[in-house]
Amino acid sequence: MIVAVTGVILILFVIGHLLGNLQIFLGPAWINGYAEHLRDLGPLLWVIRAFLLVDVVAHIYYTVRLAIENRRARPTSYRRKDTVKATFASRHMVMSGLIVLAFIIFHLLQFSFRTTDPRFAILPADPLGHYDVYTMMVLGFSSPLVSGFYILALFLLALHLSHGSSSFFQSLGLNNKNLTPRLAQGGRIFAWLLFVGYSSIPVAVLLGWVTLRTHS
Numbered sequence: 001m002i003v004a005v006t007g008v009i010l011i012l013f014v015i016g017h018l019l020g021n022l023q024i025f026l027g028p029a030w031i032n033g034y035a036e037h038l039r040d041l042g043p044l045l046w047v048i049r050a051f052l053l054v055d056v057v058a059h060i061y062y063t064v065r066l067a068i069e070n071r072r073a074r075p076t077s078y079r080r081k082d083t084v085k086a087t088f089a090s091r092h093m094v095m096s097g098l099i100v101l102a103f104i105i106f107h108l109l110q111f112s113f114r115t116t117d118p119r120f121a122i123l124p125a126d127p128l129g130h131y132d133v134y135t136m137m138v139l140g141f142s143s144p145l146v147s148g149f150y151i152l153a154l155f156l157l158a159l160h161l162s163h164g165s166s167s168f169f170q171s172l173g174l175n176n177k178n179l180t181p182r183l184a185q186g187g188r189i190f191a192w193l194l195f196v197g198y199s200s201i202p203v204a205v206l207l208g209w210v211t212l213r214t215h216s
C-alpha cells in the first residue's frame with residue numbers, strides 16, 4: 001500500500017514536471033517565467049520539496065524491503081526459472097528504480113544545485129530578470145554524453161513506470177479480470193508517452209531545433 005501510494009505521488013510529479021519542461025518549446029520567456037513562478041512560491045516550495053523527498057525515500061525503502069522479503073520467502077532459488085507471466089519490466093523493478101535514483105541525483109546536481117557545469121552559476125539573467133533556465137537546459141543538453149545518459153535513464157524510468165503505473169491498482173485491491181489487462185495496457189502507453197515527451201527535449205537540442213537565442 002505504501003509503495004503504491006508513494007508511487008502515485010511520484011507519477012503525478014513526473015506528469016507536472018514534464019508539462020513544465022515542455023514549455024522550452026514555447027521559448028525562453030515561457031520556461032524562465034515558469035521557473036520563476038515556482039521560486040515565487042517561497043516557503044511553500046520548500047514544503048513541496050521536503051514532501052517529495054520523504055515520499056521518494058519511503059518509496060525506495062519499502063520497495064527494497066519488499067524485494068528482500070520476497071527473496072527470504074524462498075531461501076533456495078529455483079533450479080529452473082521459467083517465467084510464465086511476469087514481464088521484463090516487472091522482474092527488473094529494483095534495477096530500473098536504482099538507476100533512475102542515480103539519474104535523479106545527477107539531475108539535481110546539474111539543474112538544481114548547478115554544480116556540474118561552471119557556466120550555469122554565472123549565466124546572466126534574461127531580459128525579464130529571471131534566471132535563464134532555457135540557456136542552462138540548451139547548454140546542458142548540447143553534450144551528447146549528457147543527453148545520452150538522460151535518454152538511457154528516461155528509458156529505464158519508462159520501463160519502471162510501464163509496470164508500476166498500473167500495478168498500483170492491484171496493490172490497492174482494484175483487481176478484476178476485465179479491467180486489469182486494460183489498466184496494464186494503459187500503464188504501458190502512459191509510460192512510453194512520458195518517455196517520448198521527456199526525451200524530445202534533449203533530442204531537440206541535439207538536432208538543433210532548440211538553440212541558444214536572444215530572448216523573445
Ligand code: HEM
Nearest residue numbers: 014017021035049104107111112133137157198199201202
Ligand atoms: C528531459 C528531462 C528533464 C528536464 C529537461 C528537466 C529539467 C529540470 C530543471 C530545469 C530543473 C531545475 C528547475 C529550477 O531550479 O528552476 C529540474 C529539477 C528537478 N527535476 Fe527535472 N527534468 C527532466 C527530467 C526529470 C525526471 C525524469 C525527474 C524524476 C524522475 C526529474 C526530477 C526533478 C526534481 C526532483 C527536481 C528538483 C525540483 C526542485 O528543485 O524543487 N526531472 N528539472
